[in-house]
Amino acid sequence: MNVAQAIEHRRSVKHYDPNHVMPEVDFARLMQLAKLSPSSFNIQNYRFVNVKDKELRKQIRGAAWDQAQITDASVLLALCADLNAHKDQPARYWQHVPEAVRDFMVSHVTPFYEGKPQLTRDEGIRSTAFAGMAIMLAAVEMGYETGPLIGFDPVAVGKILNLPENIILSYLLVIGKPTKAAWPRGERLHDSEVLISDKFSGKHQ
């Protein structure tokens, strides 16, 4: 399957075979690929929580409008981000480049983020989505279906996952074997609504 085919195939699927178990080798491969996703300054701020415990899954489902895929999918990932990644021994992110480059990066990364909580959060959300899209497309290629979810009570799920103060939860992602297809894909918004040339005009919404 090529990239374009995977993008065209991917849909957000809600119904999964609760008896399917993902082989560990498949999960490991998905995580290996996810870790190749881009992050600003290579801070690799994504954190992947693999929720296998059935009781935790039930609790999360209870805080997420009782959506069945949360307990039924083969894998439930919580895509999280570490808000301290930029200042947690940053030299380790550039061990592979010449010392001058590494020094430049280390001296710039902390001031770039420090005192900018919105920028830091944005980068956490972005990194988790870059990584999650890689996971979704790779999973499709491996014969799975996926579904990203934000329909849950974030405070309740944060408590269930015991999120430390420096960690934010971006979204949940289910992966598994489908028992029912998604709705047929609807029309996408017309290009005139989503593509803008050069800059927004005064008249644009």
Place this chain on the structure above:
Amino acid sequence: MNVAQAIEHRRSVKHYDPNHVMPEVDFARLMQLAKLSPSSFNIQNYRFVNVKDKELRKQIRGAAWDQAQITDASVLLALCADLNAHKDQPARYWQHVPEAVRDFMVSHVTPFYEGKPQLTRDEGIRSTAFAGMAIMLAAVEMGYETGPLIGFDPVAVGKILNLPENIILSYLLVIGKPTKAAWPRGERLHDSEVLISDKFSGKHQ
């Protein structure tokens, strides 16, 4: 090229052939694929600004640490999100499903976001990153290199792009033909730092 190969090949490239022009058919294909990316409630809140004007490119480069790829890459995209997408005639996002489903979605989407500016912004950032990762991987498959960028003055670039109040700029993305490869890929963080089983422990960072 399959998905895994594209993920493994993708790097953030900084040096591009300034004389290369991307054929319109390639750009149209990238946008067509980008529009298949997931968004919460299918609100399709991503907005893609294709900055072709050379003077605007120079201005953006001036607000972005003079990074050469901003003027030299074949394409400079500004990945933006519409914070009002959830309440802008939402019935049009589910024209293809049974009326009862559509009614349910329309009645739930606006309350889900209304009065929650952080959630709305987060969803904008997420959608632009899902779409951008699809663009990056599809572009790699088409023989291009790419690079996402947040190293710029967001207020200055927002003014250059004439961002309306309801639009946020998530990041810039360059696409083109490379003249110089990225640094060799460094070691990734060990699984013990980025993979968590079930939930965070009290001892986690």
